[in-house]
Amino acid sequence: MFCFSGLTAPEGPDRGVTPVYLRCSQGQLRWSYPRGALRVVLRAGRSGGEFRGCLKVAPDFGGARVFLEGPRSLTLLFAPDDEVPQQLARCFHSRDGQAALYVEAVNSQVALRREEAAFSYHLQPLPSGRKFYEEEEDCRPCTPEEMVRLYCTSDFVARGIITGVSNNEQLARGEVRTRVSVVYRQLEAVFLPRNTSDPYQYQYRAHHEGTLMVPLHCGARHGPGEFLFIGRMVLGEPFLTCAPRLEEWAPIRAAALDDGTAQCILET
Incomplete structure (x- = not known):
């Protein structure tokens, strides 16, 4: 199953958090003119099992940073200036059958510059009862x-x-x-x-x-x-x-x- 989400933020100084729920094992998200933030909740289908997730940002990704939401804090997955190769997949694990990505817009230096935060993701279900992905697999x-x-x-x-x-x-x-x-x-x-x-x-x-x-x-x-x-x-x-x-x-x-x-x- 393949998901696609295209989002265009409204004009104006909106700084709210928009929830997005995706239920496919792989897909894409595009957010044009990022303003405020998105909270993207990922689940691997309807089973609700644990999974290992990976995302890869588009070559022209801009205007935002991506964090993984944890129980007490956010962990940075991607930022345009993080000095990690942009083509590298950023991976994470689910908790209680889901993972939440916090996509936060950053202020552009050019007021009318067209920016788009776009990435692909892939969720790999884990065997029943397993909470973490074992690389030996x-x-x-x-x-x-x-x-x-x-x-x-x-x-x-x-x-x-x-x-x-x-x-x-x-x-x-x-x-x-x-x-x-x-x-x-x-x-x-x-x-x-x-x-x-x-x-x-x-x-x-x-x-x-x-x-x-x-x-x-x-x-x-x-x-x-x-x-x-x-x-x-x-x-x-x-x-x-x-x-x-x-x-x-x-x-x-x-x-x-x-x-x-x-x-x-x-x-x-």
């Missing part, structure tokens, strides 16, 4: 059951090889460069077509290329062989969820087809 290999389920429900699925891995320390992520021979599904343009010359056959061979993200602490490495790349879009970036080698995936696919547990057609 990012790096745990998918079980066979998860592979089959995620093949049918993820934002992108493709078959290919890894051509290189680099670490982006500034944005706290590893970047896995891939060359893909088959794209089974992509809801957004993750893998783009490329043409490369084959010097042995003197012809052009089509393939797709894309860069997939993994958390830096997982220590992604370049591995040989063909993989099945399965992942989801998080704050506009493609993050890798599962990457079994084809020889590992083949018996899992066959077993799911035999026992009828697959929720979609498992292509090869």
Whole structure:
């Protein structure tokens, strides 16, 4: 489910706090001409469970600061002058199934300057009974059951090889460069077509290329062989969820087809 909220503050010296309630697991908020403040309450759907939330501000974000509301005080998540890379996701945890963001307008030096405080957010539900996100979950290999389920429900699925891995320390992520021979599904343009010359056959061979993200602490490495790349879009970036080698995936696919547990057609 995807939420969108567009807000335009009224003209004049309004300094009140406007409540905003969002109930989607991901979405965007845009606040034009910020005045006063917004209190944005986030919940991950109707279940009311705990979650880990992350937000990423738009490149032209201006006119406001973003705080996380705590039991006794506010914690700064983002300010235009906080000297942290603007592309970096700012993450937080829910309390009692919700999180409240306090978006406070700051006085512009130019009276009629058009400013817009815009950000995207993503909420990841935590397993039942867990209150805090464990980073080890990012790096745990998918079980066979998860592979089959995620093949049918993820934002992108493709078959290919890894051509290189680099670490982006500034944005706290590893970047896995891939060359893909088959794209089974992509809801957004993750893998783009490329043409490369084959010097042995003197012809052009089509393939797709894309860069997939993994958390830096997982220590992604370049591995040989063909993989099945399965992942989801998080704050506009493609993050890798599962990457079994084809020889590992083949018996899992066959077993799911035999026992009828697959929720979609498992292509090869």
